[in-house]
Amino acid sequence: LQHRVESLAAFAERYVDKLQANQRSRYGLLMKAFSMTAAETARRTREFRSPPQEQDFRTLTLYSIGAIYVYMGIWVDGYKQINEWEWELMDRRRIQLDGEEEEPEEETTLGSRLMSLLEKVRLVKKEEEKPEEERPAEESKPRSLQELVSHMVVRWAQEDFVQSPELVRAMFSLLHRQYDGLGELLRALPRAYTISPSSVEDTMSLLECLGQIRSLLIVQMGPQEENLMIQSIGNIMNNKVFYQHPNLMRALGMHETVMEVMVNVLGGGESKEIRFPKMVTSCCRFLCYFCRISRQNQRSMFDHLSYLLENSGIGLGMQGSTPLDVAAASVIDNNELALALQEQDLEKVVSYLAGCGLQSCPMLVAKGYPDIGWNPCGGERYLDFLRFAVFVNGESVEENANVVVRLLIRKPECFGPALRGEGGSGLLAAIEEAIRISEDPARDGPGIRRDRRREHFGEEPPEENRVHLGHAIMSFYAALIDLLGRCAPEMHLIQACKGEALRIRAILRSLVPLEDLVGIISLPLQMPTLGKDGALVQPKMSASFVPDHKASMVLFLDRVYGIENQDFLLHVLDVGFLPDMRAAASLDTATFSTTEMALALNRYLCLAVLPLITKCAPLFAGTEHRAI
Structure with a gap:
């Protein structure tokens, strides 16, 4: 069997080589034909712009036998050989008595x-x-x-x-x-895979790392084994074959092996303590990349969605990838898999999200962070998963959106303290309070006792591993508003007066007042400046109010409320959009144009503000120009 597969692969290599040589010669002849019109050129060169499978199909079906002799030349000999080989196999395995008539085929059991x-x-x-x-x-x-x-x-x-x-x-x-x-x-044949000679070395290195990972599965895990496992997983992700051949990764079962590593580390007990957090992060990072390189790989990981969601609460306080991120990567930008999500899966995520609204993250509290009574960091990750489920490739998945809104309404804890019914302070007040927290180091990070321990032991965590509570609260509410905005029904359903669409829009409007949206959009941003010594002073994007937080409010404003009259449009322009445009113009200098705030502000204006203004262009009719 192996010999037959290898012989067929060798024939396919010779066939494709001759086919490509023939295509190059025919393409060269077409390019030399200056008398053809543009339409005829496009029609006759369509073959060369098609996917490889379609090119092969067109070659075998559209050309006559005589044309194949002319175009393919010596390839016909190979075609005859494979045809004769096929008939030989058939003859060797055919048993039919002389004079026995062939009976019509019927569906029978084995x-x-x-x-x-x-x-x-x-x-x-x-x-x-x-x-x-x-x-x-x-x-x-x-x-x-x-x-x-x-x-x-x-x-x-x-x-x-x-x-x-x-x-x-x-x-x-x-x-x-x-x-x-x-x-x-x-x-x-579906389980066979061929590689080019230039990829042999990388493939052997990849297989060596995979073998090392599988050999470590049967030993007692310790610090040394953890380092070897992390190194092997990292080497696989750094191997170019990993990205060039996603089907090979799936055929080798790499995702199954890494999933087995993660299952062994996490265990099945009730204890949620992670013995090897770095290894879990490395495994989750590998699986996220595995999903991103191929839609078929996404489907392979989608089969493990239940396990990933059951362990989604693990590592939410850590920086880096978590099982919840892998679950999100398995459905992101995939309409088919988003529609395959069951209501019980979404309900499980919403229940975990509600839990984040009732208690602080134990991992952050253990590190000395203030106990604020809820967990915005973990809640934001659950909101991101729900966003990938309700909004795919720029379009709302109506079935999932309606289910998510209904589930969120049943659990007010999901909306955070600010939007939790009558006792909530409102969205604008919550964002303003979060900004004040971000400006106060005592409330934004670990307490004084933790700081003294760092002074004694010299342990200062790197900035990328530090959590800023003020920024985390703002990011949670921005993710929540973004999710609710994407759950809004499409305009054609509203115009058709669909009862369910009108009800959902009314619910969304009752959650967030229009005044709060305009107030957040009009909040000023912290701009980079020059210090007394001429050094550039930039605000920390991971610790302050940033344009991405405003973008979520603009999206909700557009999809839920809409801008229907000229007075409201001019008001939003005056208090919100124009000040940000002035700020972006002031940063358009050699010193500030490459700062993170300048780039983020330009993204916000180009992706959120300008499309909305363009959409509302008819409302500018009859207005007068004035200096800004």
Whole structure:
């Protein structure tokens, strides 16, 4: 079987090489034909702009046999060889009595087909039987291994000493294999994979790392094994074959191996303590990349969605990838998988989100962060997953959006303290309070006792591992408003007066007042400046109010409320959009143009503000120009 697969792959390599050489020559002839019109050129060059599978199909179906001789040349010899090889395989595995008419094919079970095959073999044997005196002794000997196996199995089946069901099953499996060579080949080809000579070294290195990971699965895990595992996973992700051949990664079962590593580390007990957090982060990062390189890989990881969601609460206080991020990566930008999400999956995520609204993150509290009574960091990650489920490729998934809104309304804890019914302070007040927290180091990070420990032991965590509570609160509410805005029904449903669409829009409007949206959009941003010594002083994007927080409010304003009159448009322009445009213009200098705030502000204006203003262009009719 391996030899047949390799021979077929070798033939395919020669065939594709000749086909590509032929295509290059024909393309060169087309490019030299200056008399063709643009339409004719586009039509005749369409083949060369098609995917490889379509090019192969067009070559085999659209050209006549004579054209194949002209265009393909020596390739016809290869085609004849593979055709003869196929007929030879068919002849070797075909059993049909002389004069027996072929019966029409009917759907039968595997057992009935095997019994029919056995009966034909017996009939062939009876037909070939002759009187012992007329039959040469050498003719009774099998002429091939296939005949030997077939006669032996048939003779055993006629005896009474075979009683074991396992032996009977093995006998008929062996008999079936004698006449199922093409079927074996067809089943083996999807599992076979070919690589070019230039990728052999990288592939061998990748297989070596994969073998090392699998060998570490059976040993007691310790710090040394953890480092080896992380190093091997990192080497695989740094290997170019990992990105160039996503199908090979799936065929090798790399995601299954890494999932097994993560399952072994996390364990099945009730304890949520992570023994090797760096290894979990590395495994989750690998699986996220695995999903991003191929849509088929996403489907492979989607099969593990239930396990990932059950362990989604692990590592929410850590920086880096978590099982929840892997679950989100398995559905992101994939309409088919987003629609395949079941309501119980979304309900599970919403229940975890509600839990984040009731208690602080234990990991952050243990590190000395203030206990604020809820967990905005973990809540933001759950909101991101829901966003990927309700909004795919720029369009709202109506089925999921309606389910998410209904589930969120049932659990007010999901909206955070600011929007939790009558006791909430409102969205604008919550954002303003978060800005004040971000400006106060005592409230934004670990307490004084933790700082003294750092002074004594010299342990200062790097900035990328530090959590800023003020920024986390702002990011949570921005993610929440972004999710609710994407759950809003499309305009054509509103215009058609669909009852469900009107009800959902009314619910969303009741959650966030219009005044709060305009107030947040009009909040000033902290701009980069020059210090007294001429050094550039930039605000920390991970610790302050940033344009991305405003972008969520603009999206909600557009999809839920809309801008329907000129006075409101001019008001939003005056208090919100124009000040940000002035700020962006002031940063358009050699010193400030490359700062993170300048880039983020330009993204906000180009992706959120300008499309909305363009959409509302008819409302500018009748207005007068004035200096800004």
